[in-house]
Amino acid sequence: MAEEKQEQTQGPEMPVTVLAQYIRDVSFENPHATDILRGAGALPEMDINIGMDARKIPDENSDSLYEVVLNLRAVAKRQELTIFIAELQYGITVIISDEVPEDNHHPLLLIEIPRLAFPFARQIMANLTQQGGYPPLLLNPVDFHALYMQRFGKEIEEARRQFEAEQQA
Numbered sequence: 001m002a003e004e005k006q007e008q009t010q011g012p013e014m015p016v017t018v019l020a021q022y023i024r025d026v027s028f029e030n031p032h033a034t035d036i037l038r039g040a041g042a043l044p045e046m047d048i049n050i051g052m053d054a055r056k057i058p059d060e061n062s063d064s065l066y067e068v069v070l071n072l073r074a075v076a077k078r079q080e081l082t083i084f085i086a087e088l089q090y091g092i093t094v095i096i097s098d099e100v101p102e103d104n105h106h107p108l109l110l111i112e113i114p115r116l117a118f119p120f121a122r123q124i125m126a127n128l129t130q131q132g133g134y135p136p137l138l139l140n141p142v143d144f145h146a147l148y149m150q151r152f153g154k155e156i157e158e159a160r161r162q163f164e165a166e167q168q169a
Contacts (some may be wrong), residue, residue, distance in 0.1 A: 015097045024089040028130040037133045054109035064096040066114040090121040111144045
């Protein structure tokens with residue numbers, strides 16, 4: 001019998017290598033648990049904030065080592081009474097491939113990496129609220145590109161205009 005040589009097919013190499021994912025900080029405050037959990041009431045008002053930050057990590061072996069932190073904060077209130085406050089900082093340490101131009105690092109770190117991290121952070125928040133005695137908080141999917149543009153859109157537009165003005169000069 002002839003042995004067939006199996007070729008391994010690999011897709012294109014990813015421009016990012018995830019080294020670690022971890023909880024940087026987590027907090028759950030349940031200030032009125034004894035009052036809230038013994039009786040039913042109206043659905044709470046939810047205030048949910050999502051943010052992301054990135055920082056370069058100095059490393060003698062890599063010039064493209066970064067930490068990205070996805071920040072989630074959920075506050076549930078019924079009228080003026082705070083039901084719970086859940087906060088999570090979820091960190092990811094990554095190396096960006098040398099093939100990725102430096103200009104692309106910022107959006108890659110603040111759009112794509114949070115997109116990768118979100119399902120894990122979402123699960124942690126769901127477990128956290130459930131362990132606090134409430135139904136799991138299931139966060140809706142997030143458009144990280146829109147959040148990025150909301151946060152940096154003016155700077156991007158200003159840089160684009162400056163570039164176009166320099167090209168016309």
